[in-house]
Amino acid sequence: MGSNAINSALVLGILSATALSGCSTPTQEQPTLAQTLETGGALKPLQKNIELDQADLFFDIHPETKSVIGTTTLTLTVTAEQKQLLLDLDNNYRISSITAAGHPVSDFSHEKGEIRFTLPDSVTVNQPFEVTINYEGQPHVAERAPWDGGYVWSKTESGQPWIATAVQGEGCDLIWPCLDHPTFEPQQTDIRIRVPKGLVAASNGRLIETTEGDDWSEYHWRSEQSQNNYGIALNIGPYDKLETTYHSRYGHEYPLVFYYLRGEKEKAQKLFAEFPKQLEFYERVIGPYPFYAEKMGVVQTPHLGMEHQTINAYGQDYKPGKYDFDWLLQHELAHEWFGNQVTNTDWDHMWLHEGFGTYMQPLYGQYLHGDALYHTMMYDQRIGIRNEHPIVSNKPMSEDDVYKADRGPGSDIYQKGAWVLHTLRYLIGDEAFFNATQQLVYGTDDPKPGNFKPHFADTQDFIDAVNAETGKDMTWFFEHYIYQAALPELVSERDGDQLTLHFKSAAKAPFTMPVEIRVGGELRTVVVSKEAKTITLPSNDVHIVLDPESKILRQQDYLDEYSAFEAK
Ligand SMILES: [Zn+2]
Structure with missing residues (x-):
């Protein structure tokens, strides 16, 4: 997510979290627990030896009651002997049934945001098995998405339902039963969304098929690459779409798609015209668009924005860009490389998503109009750097540990992260800087379509890449700028x-x-x-x-x- 307004937004985030822990809103059965609202941190012992291979998610959306009936099937593998399974799911949902490896599970608990049950004896080490969970309820409502997470039940000007989910700060367990830690990424994710007829559901990956019932439509989406779990998002509204084919400088083609609210075609077309320009910048400067096998997708949302893999949320109402481009679109697009192609191993390394994500706007300004724009934007970003907590602590951190300014670096992972990269680029030169960046993003400094897959990395991986590209030990640089709060x-x-x-x-x-x-x-x-x-x-x-x-x-x-x- 972007941070132009992050200082005030962080305050809002804290306020709304406090409010939620004290009382429930009228649409909720019970308040969502602090535990459910956290994501990441140290892995729970019962989730250490689990692999998530596939996720099949069905959502039947009922806007009139702000409720959801869901079925989730996870394909899991235990990599060491364990009898119990622990999954995360907000207690605002009631679970109606669970089956595991084909056996109905009659004895399960669902307390404090955790589902626990004993695995059938047929589950053995390194043999994939399925768990299916049927659940329903009124999900946690995001009051100020994306600064807090959950469902957003909004309406268009003409009164039609306009719905979105955003759970970066709180995790997948607000919308489906999952393993709420950034390292769990399904290799294949099927997302089927049933909505009242007349509405369109846009989500991650490719649209496989649309099915029509008497009064509903169902959209089946499939993501066939490692799927960032907080990036799984439902977007529902009276959408039309703009679509074209992008001819990449790498010789292949892929679709560009924009789902926008019906009736706003002219404004949508103007924004859509930026898609290929921004892609060209990223493909020239960073490398191939990672999800070319699916789409580059954007959807108009009732909240500001979020980096949802192949279906980025856009909600800043087509405001003209001060710097000749739409910063929000450009920032969220950056996360397809920094966040979705390379994902941090722990929230402690979130600056790899947001520092790079924020640096891409001045870099794009420089690409479009030269140094004056670059320096102006860098100067804007310099205001507000706090230096109160180090950017990286080298210990497991939850999203709140990082984002709440009394506990962690907060907005410094954005602007200070960008400034660290600016200084590093000056120090080591463009060639080493961009090669090291490619190493971080793709695991190679010669990325081509077909020779990389989404992967995980941490700050040390980036330092290793910088050392390899410069032939020097540059650890000292990061000691001063990343692992220590105060500036030289x-x-x-x-x-x-x-x-x-x-x-x-x-x-x-x-x-x-x-x-x-x-x-x-x-x-x-x-x-x-x-x-x-x-x-x-x-x-x-x-x-x-x-x-x-x-x-x-x-x-x-x-x-x-x-x-x-x-x-x-
Ligand atoms: Zn961001």
């Missing part, structure tokens, strides 16, 4: 024509950075470390500017003062 400070003292410089930083690792200095009309580069270094200037009077193009992320008090003022 460039300390300078001027005495006539003598200029003394050093970096001050709390991290123990060495810190050596080439610093550009404009001396009168000339640009000089001085390598500055933690040790003081004195250079002689041409005169006592010459005017100097340190780091005149703001290439280095560093402590600058005036920015903190302004950020504090703006945050009030």
Whole structure:
């Protein structure tokens, strides 16, 4: 998700979570538990030796009662002996039946967001088996999606149902029985959505078929690549669609699809015209669009946006872009590479999704119109960097541990992450930077359609890629910028024509950075470390500017003062 409004949004997220733990809304049977509203963190012991191979999800949607009747079949494998199975599902749903490996399960519990039962004896190690769960109820309602998760039951201007799900912060267990941790990605996901006739359901992957009943339509979608589990999304409304074929620079073709609200064709066409332009940027700069076998899809939603694999949510009402493009569309599209193609192994490494995702907007500005736009956008992002918690803690973190600013880095995974990448790119150069980025995204720096699959990575994988591409150990850079909260400070003292410089930083690792200095009309580069270094200037009077193009992320008090003022 994007972060233009994330500071206020984080506050809203905290407020709504507090409100939900204290009382239930009228449409809910009971409040959703704090446990269900968390996602990720340390793996539960009973989920450590489980693999999720396939998910078949059926949703019968009833907008008039804001309720859902669902059937989920998971194909699972236990990789070590275990008798009990633990799945996650919000207790707002009532489970009507469970079968496991073909046997009805009469004795199960569903408490505190967890389904537990004993596996039949026929389940053996490394043999896939199916679990089917029938459930129904009024799902948890998202009050301020995407800042909080659940179902959004909205209406179009003409009063028709307009429904979406978004569960990045809370996890899949708000919409289907699942294993609520980012490492569980089904290899194949079938999503069948039954809706009242006249409505359209858009979801992940390819549309396999549409079935019509007397008063309903059913849309069967299938995702045949590793499917980011918080990216599984239902989008329902009176949609029309725009569709075209994209001819990729890699020689293949794939469909571009936009589901928009009926009656808004003109505005939709304008946004749709941006799809191929943005794709061309990503394919040139990062590499092949990962989900070319399915589609590049976008759907108009009642909430702002979310990176739902092959069906990105778009809900900012076609606002004109200050920088000649729709930032939300461009940001969410970035997540097809950073989030869906490469997925973090733990929320602790979420900056790999959001730092890269946020850096892609200035990079696209530079691609479109050059350096002025790039620097303007970087400067916008520099305001509001907090430096209160390290970007990465190197311990299992839930989504809330990361996003709640009193517990973790919060919005720093966005803007500070982008600035870390900006500084790294300056330090190691474009070739090494973009090759390392490709290593992170694809596991190869020569990605071609067919030679990569969605995969997981963490911060160390990116550091390894940077080290491999530069032939140097760059760990020190990440020690200062990723594993420590406070920024390095460039300390300078001027005495006539003598200029003394050093970096001050709390991290123990060495810190050596080439610093550009404009001396009168000339640009000089001085390598500055933690040790003081004195250079002689041409005169006592010459005017100097340190780091005149703001290439280095560093402590600058005036920015903190302004950020504090703006945050009030
Ligand atoms: Zn994002």
